[in-house]
Amino acid sequence: MTLQPPAAQSLETAALDGEGERPAFNLLRWYAVVSLAVILSVAIGLGLVSSRFIINESVERDALLTAQFIQSIAEAEVRHVAVPNIRTMGELLDPRLDASFSDVPAQVRQMARWEFLDHIAHLPDMLLANIYAPDRMVIWSSNPALVGRMIESDDDLERAFDYKMRVSASYHDIDDARSEQKFLVPPQRLFIENYIPLFDTSGEQVTAMVEIYKEPRDLIARIERGLLLLWLGTALGATVVYCGLFLIVRRAARVLAAQHKQLVNNETYVALGEMSSAVAHSLRNPLASIRSSAELAQEFDDGAARKNIDDIIGQVDRMSHWVRELLQSLRPLSDEAEPVALDGIVRDCVQAHAAQIIRARVEVELDDLAGIRVLGQPVMLAQVFNSLISNALEAMPEGGRFSVRVQARTRRLVSIRLADTGKGMSSQQLRMAFKPFFTTKRGGLGVGLVLVRRIVERFGGTVKLGSREGQGTWVTVALRRVKA
Template sequence: MDLQSRLESSSLPASEHRPVASKRPFNLLRWYAFVSLAIILSVAVGLGLISSRFVINESIERDALLTAQFIQSIALAEVRHVSIPNVRTMGELLDPRLDESFPDVNPEARRAARGEFLDHIAHLPDMLLANIYAPDRIVIWSSNPALVGRMIESDEDLERAFNDKIRVSASYHSVDQARAEQKFITPPEHLFIENYIPLFDADGVNVTAMVEIYKEPRDLIGRIERGLILIWMAVALGATLVYSGLYWLMYRANRQLAAQQKRLINNETFVALGEMSSAVAHSLRNPLASIRSSAELAQEIEEGPAQKNIGDIISQVDRMSHWVRQLLQSLRPLNDAAEVVELDRVLQDSLQAFSLQLKRQGIEVRRDDLANVKVLSQPVLLGQIFNSLIANALEAMGDGGTLRVEQVHQGRKTLVLRLCDNGKGMSVEQMRMAFKPFYTTKQGGLGVGLVLVKRIMERFGGSARLHSREGKGTCMQLTFRVAREPAPN
C-alpha cells in the first residue's frame, strides 16, 4: 500500500471502520402474542376478582339480612307473648341490670321473657358465638359466659352499628386475637361471618340493644366455593378462547402480510429484471441474428476444416437465443386466465417431444393413468412445466433410469401429481436454493426453469414442492386445482 492510500485509510472516521450491526426485523406475531396475553390475562384476572368479590359480598349480605330478619321477627313475636305493662320492645327486656328499675314489674317475668328470646339466639343454626351489648358497650349476655360483663372498646363495626343505627356485617378467614369479643368456644374452620343487628325502642329511634352473631354457614360457604370455581373456570375458558381466536386471526393476518410482502418484493424484482432483460434481449437479438446468418453463409461457402468452427458458432448462437427466450418468458407477467386442461394430453405431448432423447438415454417412463383428469391451468404453460421437469430429469439420470409420473391424491378440489427420477439427486443446500432465480447446477444453464414452474403453479392456485436425496433421485410434487364438471341441465 502506498503512502497516500495509508493516509486516506487512516483518515476515515472510526464509525466507518466498525461493522454495522444489522437491525433485527420487527416480529409482529411474537409481540402480539406476549402483549395480548398480558392484556387478556390482566382483564381476565380483574374480572374474576371482581366477580368473586361480588358473589362473596352478595352472599354474605343476603345471609346477614336473613339473620337480622329472623332475630327481629323472634324479638317481635316474644314481646307479643309477654304480659308485662309498659314493655313495648324486646330491647327493653335484655339488660338484667334494669330488672330492679321497674318496681311494678315482676323480675321473674322479665327473666322468663328474656330467656325465651335468648334461647332462640343460642340455638341459631351454624352459630359460633352470640353477644348482646347494652348501649354502654357492656356485654349483657353471651353464649360464651366468660364475655358477660366485659366492656368492648375500639370495635369499629360495633361503633358504626350503634352510631349509624344500621345493620353491619363482615367476613373473616381467621380469628383476630386482638379483638376481645372474638372468643369462640368452638373455633371456626373456614370463612365465618359477623353480624351486628340493632334492636330499637318502640319509636324506632334509639338503639336499646345490639345483637352480635358469629356464624359459619357451611352450606353457604360450599355454595360460594362452587360458585367461585365456576367463575374462575369460565374466566379461564373465556380468556383461552379469546386469546386463541385473536392469535389465530393475527397468525393468519401475519402470514397473509408476509405472503403479500413477498409477492410485492418478487413483483418489484421481476419488473426490474424484466425491464433490464427486455433491453438486453432486444439489443442482442439483431447481432445474434446477423452472426447466425453470416455463419450460415460461410458454412455454404467454406468446405474445409472451418466447417466445425462455423457449426460451433451456429450452435452457440442458438443456445444464446434460447437463453434470451427463456429469460423473457420467465420474467413476463402471468396474466393468462385459468382454463380447463386435460392433464393426460398435455403430459403425453411433452413426453412425445422428448421421446427420442428418452430412448437414446435408455430411460423407462412409468406413469399412472390420468385419463379424464381435468385441472385448472393453461395448456401452453402447463406444457412448459412438464418440459422443464422432464429436461431436468434427463440431465439428472444421464444414461439409464426410470421416470415415474404418479397420481398421489385426488380429492374434490385438488389433485397431487408427482414426477420422480432416480438420478443423482440434490444436496440440502441445492434444494434450499432450487427456487431462487438464476441459480443453476447445469453446465450453461440459466436457472429460471424451476422458478417458472413455481410461478405458473401458484398463478393458477396450485403449488410446487421439491423432494430430493443426494444419490437417490428427485421428486417434484405438483398440486393442481381440479376443474369441476358443469352441472347437467
C-alpha cells in the same frame, strides 16, 4: 429435478443474503405476547371483581336473613310473654336495668330473656354469639368467659352503634388482637360476623347489639362452586377470545406476508424485465450476425478451423436459447384459463422426452390420469411438465425411476406428484430453488422453476418442492379441477 453444482457464486451469495433477512416487526409474535398479557389481565381483573361480588352478595344475603330472624324472634318473645308494648327485647336483655322495669314482673322479664337467648344459642352454624349493651359491655355470650368484658377499638361495633345499622363482614383467619373473637370451636374456613341492632319502642335508640359469628357450611360450599364455575367460565372465555383473535391475526399476517412477497416479486420482475429485455434485444442482432458469419465461414472452410466454427455456432445457439427463455419467463401471463385434459398433456410431454429416457435408461411410471380435467392453458401446462420432466431426467444421468402419480383428488383440486430417484438437493439448494436466476446446473439460466410456479399460480394452483440428498426429488403440482 436435482440441480447441479453452482455456476454463479456471486448470484447465490446475494440470494442467500436476501433469504437471510428477517422482518423487523413480527406482527404475529407481538400480537401473541401482547394480546395474551392484555386478555389475561382483563380476565383476571373481571374474575377478581366477580368473585368479590359473589362473596359480598352471598354474605350480605345471609346477614340479612340472620338479622330478620333475630329481630323477628325478639318481637315474638316480647309478645309471647305479654310484655307491655312500651318495652322491647333490647331493653330487657341487660340485667343491670331490671330494677328500672317495675312495670314488668321479674319472672316475665327472665322468661322473655331466657327464651330469646336460647334461640340465639341454638342458631345453626353458629360459632359465637355476643350481646352488647350501649356502653359496649358484653351482657351475654355463648362463651361465658366473655360476659362482663368491655370491648374497645372495634370499628365494626362502633359503626353499628353510631349509624344504627346492620354491619356484616367475612373473614378467613381469627384476629387474636380482638378480644371478642374467642371461639369455643374454631372456624375451619370462611366465617361471617354480623352486628344486628335492637331498638327501643321509638326505633331511634339502640338498646342492645347482637353479634353473631357463623360458619355457614352450605353457603360456603355454594360460594366455592360458584367461584369454580366463574373462574372456569372466565378461563374458557379468555381462551376462546384469544384463540379466535389469534387465528384472525395469523390469517391476516399470512395474507400480508403473501401480499408483501407478491409485491416484492412484482417489483423484481418489473426491474428484471426492463433490464433483461434491453439486454436480450441488444444481444439478438449481434448473435444473429455472429451465427450468419460463422455459417458463411463454415461453407468455405473444411480444414482445422471447422471445429472452432462449429463451437461458435453451438455457443450462439445456446445463448439464443437463453435469450428466448429469459424473455419468456419475464413476459406477462395473460392467457385465459380453460378446461384442459391432464392425461393428454402429461403423456405428450413424456413422449417428447422418449429419446432421452431411453438413452438414460430411466424407468417411467404413470398413473391413469384419464378423465381428469383442470383449469389452465394447454401450451403453458405443457411447458410446466416439460420443465419438470427435463429436470428429473437431468438428475438421473445413470438411470433411475421417474413417476407421475395422483397424490390427492378432491372436488376442487387435483394434486400430481412427480418424483425421481436422482441425486437430490441439499437443504440450502432447496430453499433457493424458486429464486429468480438461481441455478446450480452448468449452462442453466435459473428461470425454469420460477416459470413453473408463475404458470401454476396464474391458474390458481400451487407448487411444492421436496428433496433429500442421494434419494431424489419430488414436486407436487396442485391444479384447480374442472367438474365433469
